[in-house]
Amino acid sequence: MTHSLQDMRPQAAVAAKVFIQRDYTNGTVCQFQTKFPSELETRIDKQQFEETVRMLNNLYAEAEKLGSQSYIEGCLACLTAYTVFLCMETHYEKMLKKIAKYIQEQNDKIYAPRGLLLTDPIERGLRVIEVTIFEDRSLTR
Amino acid sequence: LPVLTASAPPRPFRPSRYVPVSAATTFLVGSTTLFFCFTCPWLSEYFSSVIPIYNAVIFLFTLANFCMATFMDPGVFPRAEEDEDKEDDFRAPLYKTVEIKGIQVRMKWCSTCRFYRPPRCSHCSVCDNCVEDFDHHCPWVNNCIGRRNYRYFFLFLLSLTTHIIDVFGFGLVYVLHHRQQLDTPHAAVTMAVMCVAGLFFVPVAGLTGFHIVLVARGRTTNEQVTGKFRGGVNPFTNGCLRNISHVLCSSQAPRYMGRWRSQQAVEVQPPFLRPPLTEAQLEAKILDNGIQNDRHSTRSKSSLDQMESQSADAEPPPPPKPELRYPGLPRADTEESSLLTEAPPTPSMYKYRPPFNRGMSGYSLTGRSYTSYPSSLVLSTGGSRSSSLRSAHTAHNPLTTLQSEGTTDTSYKSLANQTPRNGSLSYDSLLTPSESPEFESVVSPSSPLQGYTSPFLSAQIAQQREGQLLQGSATFSSPHRAYLRAVSPPPSSGPPETQHLLQHNQDFSSSRAPRNPSSSSSSPGARSLEPPVSPPPRGLSLGKSLSYTGEAGPQHKPRPAGGGTVLGGGGVGGGQQAPQ
Numbered sequence: 001m002t003h004s005l006q007d008m009r010p011q012a013a014v015a016a017k018v019f020i021q022r023d024y025t026n027g028t029v030c031q032f033q034t035k036f037p038s039e040l041e042t043r044i045d046k047q048q049f050e051e052t053v054r055m056l057n058n059l060y061a062e063a064e065k066l067g068s069q070s071y072i073e074g075c076l077a078c079l080t081a082y083t084v085f086l087c088m089e090t091h092y093e094k095m096l097k098k099i100a101k102y103i104q105e106q107n108d109k110i111y112a113p114r115g116l117l118l119t120d121p122i123e124r125g126l127r128v129i130e131v132t133i134f135e136d137r138s139l140t141r
Numbered sequence: 142l143p144v145l146t147a148s149a150p151p152r153p154f155r156p157s158r159y160v161p162v163s164a165a166t167t168f169l170v171g172s173t174t175l176f177f178c179f180t181c182p183w184l185s186e187y188f189s190s191v192i193p194i195y196n197a198v199i200f201l202f203t204l205a206n207f208c209m210a211t212f213m214d215p216g217v218f219p220r221a222e223e224d225e226d227k228e229d230d231f232r233a234p235l236y237k238t239v240e241i242k243g244i245q246v247r248m249k250w251c252s253t254c255r256f257y258r259p260p261r262c263s264h265c266s267v268c269d270n271c272v273e274d275f276d277h278h279c280p281w282v283n284n285c286i287g288r289r290n291y292r293y294f295f296l297f298l299l300s301l302t303t304h305i306i307d308v309f310g311f312g313l314v315y316v317l318h319h320r321q322q323l324d325t326p327h328a329a330v331t332m333a334v335m336c337v338a339g340l341f342f343v344p345v346a347g348l349t350g351f352h353i354v355l356v357a358r359g360r361t362t363n364e365q366v367t368g369k370f371r372g373g374v375n376p377f378t379n380g381c382l383r384n385i386s387h388v389l390c391s392s393q394a395p396r397y398m399g400r401w402r403s404q405q406a407v408e409v410q411p412p413f414l415r416p417p418l419t420e421a422q423l424e425a426k427i428l429d430n431g432i433q434n435d436r437h438s439t440r441s442k443s444s445l446d447q448m449e450s451q452s453a454d455a456e457p458p459p460p461p462k463p464e465l466r467y468p469g470l471p472r473a474d475t476e477e478s479s480l481l482t483e484a485p486p487t488p489s490m491y492k493y494r495p496p497f498n499r500g501m502s503g504y505s506l507t508g509r510s511y512t513s514y515p516s517s518l519v520l521s522t523g524g525s526r527s528s529s530l531r532s533a534h535t536a537h538n539p540l541t542t543l544q545s546e547g548t549t550d551t552s553y554k555s556l557a558n559q560t561p562r563n564g565s566l567s568y569d570s571l572l573t574p575s576e577s578p579e580f581e582s583v584v585s586p587s588s589p590l591q592g593y594t595s596p597f598l599s600a601q602i603a604q605q606r607e608g609q610l611l612q613g614s615a616t617f618s619s620p621h622r623a624y625l626r627a628v629s630p631p632p633s634s635g636p637p638e639t640q641h642l643l644q645h646n647q648d649f650s651s652s653r654a655p656r657n658p659s660s661s662s663s664s665p666g667a668r669s670l671e672p673p674v675s676p677p678p679r680g681l682s683l684g685k686s687l688s689y690t691g692e693a694g695p696q697h698k699p700r701p702a703g704g705g706t707v708l709g710g711g712g713v714g715g716g717q718q719a720p721q
Contacts, residue, residue: 122400124219
């Protein structure tokens with residue numbers, strides 16, 4: 001079978017990046033603004049996007065929660081002179097893994113088909129969610 | 142292939158940084174070892190072996206916390222990627238205000254790290270990093286204390302205090318039982334250890350007490366020492382018990398640096414799905430061509446209306462960076478728009494943030510060795526003068542005015558959490574630094590902490606402080622003037638630049654009352670239009686604008702007497718301030 005040019009299309013070019021900023025209205029807890037940015041109006045449903053950000057906010061709230069998990073972890077760490085950190089993953093790290101998986105899944109199912117890509121905010125120090133908008137060459141044809 | 146998050150560029154090796162931490166380690170380990178070797182054997186025989194075991198446990202706990210405080214990343218933010226800073230620096234504000242639990246808090250632009258510092262974040266000049274929930278830079282552990290390691294630092298202080306008390310106490314027991322044999326080496330060593338313990342007890346216990354109060358009140362050292370909450374409300378507190386449990390029991394915060402980045406395995410290729418457009422959207426689309434750009438440019442123009450080109454460079458401001466990085470999409474200032482719709486704009490805050498590649502041009506605010514305080518608002522005068530600025534700036538500013546009870550001089554001397562950028566103004570080093578990063582406070586070199594305003598103050602209190610600010614600002618202008626003379630170009634070259642800048646300003650602020658370039662003091666008419674800005678003393682008003690939410694600027698406009706003269710004398714060419 002011959003390779004047509006279609007099959008060898010490179011990844012779409014980046015057209016723009018939108019940065020979803022942190023929402024500090026409740027202090028320094030990790031929350032992102034759910035306000036729908038105008039650049040995405042033509043690319044994705046408002047509801048869909050807000051749902052993603054809300055879910056992320058919930059996951060981060062869960063990570064920072066002062067629950068029994070974190071108390072036990074703290075006590076154990078103290079008792080073992082913090083050597084437990086060498087073998088055990090902290091609650092926050094576990095949640096971060098969950099978040100990374102969620103973002104990957106959202107990208108695969110929802111964002112990539114629309115020419116968008118979410119970057120895990122941990123790569124930006126939990127300051128912004130970077131949404132990369134790809135150029136839709138099909139429009140220019 | 143996975144990629145590590147980029148860390149800051151390697152810094153020059155400075156052996157002097159390691160002196161305090163080496164001394165601390167030596168004293169701690171050395172004294173304790175002597176205690177165990179000379180005092181404990183007798184104690185375990187005479188009383189019980191629980192004593193050395195107990196002391197060993199406390200000592201190990203102290204050492205573990207010491208190591209964690211020393212080696213753990215305090216919460217360093219990675220530098221922002223270039224793409225994030227897509228706004229034209231020329232138009233971007235130096236500060237962004239955000240409302241936290243009803244209180245306006247300012248986020249300052251960090252020119253080193255290229256982002257607006259999150260609340261409670263501060264840039265450490267020693268480490269040259271922005272640190273989350275910055276507490277202070279501790280020389281005894283040679284590390285910043287921030288969100289991730291504050292808990293260990295606090296526990297280190299508690300356990301060290303306990304350990305010192307134990308060593309001193311048991312040593313005393315030994316000495317009291319060996320009153321007749323004080324000439325033995327064991328007794329001598331015990332007494333020596335007791336002396337060391339007694340000596341360190343006072344500062345350590347004092348610092349511990351200080352931090353207990355801070356934890357209970359939910360404040361950082363930085364906030365306490367710069368007086369951010371004096372007379373105001375702390376938006377970051379959740380009550381004493383919650384504050385304590387947050388420090389001690391929250392899950393270990395993740396580090397941002399040195400993380401493995403997952404490479405996107407997702408393929409993104411057109412054709413892309415599109416959401417269905419509504420009728421209105423379709424209509425708007427048709428009408429939209431070209432309009433969006435205009436809309437945007439008026440917005441930026443209006444932001445410039447409010448922008449006080451307060452400290453203009455000697456050189457004319459650079460042309461706006463072309464936004465051609467991503468052509469083809471309507472440009473919307475997401476950063477600005479998201480904040481503009483959520484927080485009232487702070488007109489006087491629109492200062493120009495100089496572009497990155499002009500290393501020199503002014504981020505003078507970071508010039509303060511201590512904080513990134515905006516009140517200096519003086520942009521540097523350009524590359525050619527950077528050498529003089531740099532040399533003047535490297536001096537460490539002693540923090541004589543900022544002693545809190547129970548703290549030693551040494552532990553606060555290195556509270557410097559702000560890096561003066563290499564090109565930034567040494568002007569700042571002439572002033573006594575004592576402000577918080579986000580706050581306007583005026584500190585004249587002579588009087589400590591006079592007349593500063595906290596962003597958390599209500600507008601009324603801020604108004605009352607205006608009087609103080611005016612006084613403070615008058616003294617402010619003199620060192621400033623002196624600096625100007627030393628650094629500014631000869632007056633003859635001033636006026637043309639001044640004219641140019643004025644021209645430039647006027648182009649942007651068509652709605653302003655016409656300004657007379659030669660008059661240093663703004664006419665009452667002009668003054669009523671917008672908040673004053675240029676001379677650093679004037680910068681005080683910025684603090685006030687911060688503290689009120691959307692109040693009209695005109696009420697808060699101190700016009701320090703000094704400001705006008707400086708303007709007339711040095712001229713804008715000195716790179717000092719924008720003409721009114």
